[in-house]
Amino acid sequence: MEAFKERVTHGYIYKGNIPAYPRPEFHVSHLKHDTNQDGLRGIRKDNGFKSPGKGSLLxxxxxxxxxxxxxxxKRLLETTYPDRTEEQAQTQQSFLGKFATSQAFKKSSRQGSYRFTFPLEEVLQAFGDQVCFGAQPVMRVFRTELHKTEVMYTVLVHSPTVEHLFSDLPLLSDDPNSVCSYKDGLFIWRSEAMCEEHRYKLVQKHDEKQMEAEEVSFHKYYVWDHVGVALHVDEHVLEFDADRLRENLKFCHRAKPAINGSSFEQFDQAQEVVKELWPDCPSPLEKAE
Structure with a gap:
């Protein structure tokens, strides 16, 4: 994960005058794929996901x-204060949610009104069976994209049959200092910028062995980071059962700002579209939570 480390240290992540903020470790067991109506219709037609256009990445x-x-x-507190008492643990107030203000933590979508959410292991199993011909998928550090208010780290997942295409990229390791790693069926994301807008600063009370979020007078906007997962499917369709697709589909409201060119619909319209595509499903379309 050295590539992830090197490209965020040149005055990007470590800007001065930013209130103190936590750097927790998130253990992630599910992936999401957001799309618009055209994408939804294509997924239903194919009974699965494929790379758009002439690309090879999903x-x-x-x-x-x-x-x-x-x-x-809980992990952050236990790591920072491993010797805290039971009373100190019980009186600790929740604070991390106040820092989780970036799009990485929101229910809304920047790419369309429809969201498919699948267990990570189910996606990797399908990828291994269908794209890797039963072999174990390979994970690599792909790239880091720096935008005006966003940093995206990308993990590449590919078949060992195309090893020659990506051998110059480092393998994804379980380095505890890396931004993202994979271990025991989970992606471990160590966020370096949780906040889209800094409304709080982290206060560590070492005597009480506790942490809290203290509101700041002047709100600061800065960059936020997140992790993308790119599956090298080439011309394959990553197939799932039609009922499984519908079971894992929910409606999303539009995020602000959305990605340029993304189209969105009102909930009532989305319900009609989904009913048309899955006419035998009695369950109503739900909103993402």
């Missing part, structure tokens, strides 16, 4: 919700 993102935030907060 893109997913990490799912980091309230449960992942709660567990990350």
């Amino acid at each position: 893109w997913w993102s990490l799912v980091v919700g309230p449960d992942e935030i709660t567990l990350a907060e």
Whole structure:
């Protein structure tokens, strides 16, 4: 993961005058794929996912919700204060959620009104069976993209049959200092920039062995980071059962800002589209939580 480390140290992540903030470790067991109506229709037609256009990569993102935030907060406290008492642990107030303000933690979508959410292991199993011909997928550090307010780290997943195409990229390791790693069926993301807008600063009370979020007078905007997962599917369709696709589909509201060119719909319209595509499914379309 050296590539991830090197490219975020040139005045990007470590800017001065930013209030102190936590750097927790999120253990992620699910991936999400957001799309618009055209993409949804294509997925239903193919009974699966494929790379758009003439590309070879299928893109997913990490799912980091309230449960992942709660567990990350617990890990951060236990790591920072391993000798805290039971009373100190019980009186500790939740604080990490106040820092989770970037798009990486929101229910809204920047790419369309439809979200498929799958267990990570199910995606990797399908990829291994269908693209790797039963072999174990290979994971590599792909690239780091720096934008005005966003840093995206990308993990590449590919078949060992195309090893020659990516042998120059470092393998994804379980280095505890890396931004992202894979271990025991989970992606481990060590976020370096949770906040889209810094409204709080982290206060560590060493005597009480506790942490808290203290509101700051002047809110600061800076960059936020997240992890993308690119599956090298080439011309393959990553297939899933039609009922499984519908089971894992939910509606998303539009994020602000959305990605240029993305199209969105109102919930009522989305319900009709999904009903048309899965006419035998009695369950109503739900909103992403």
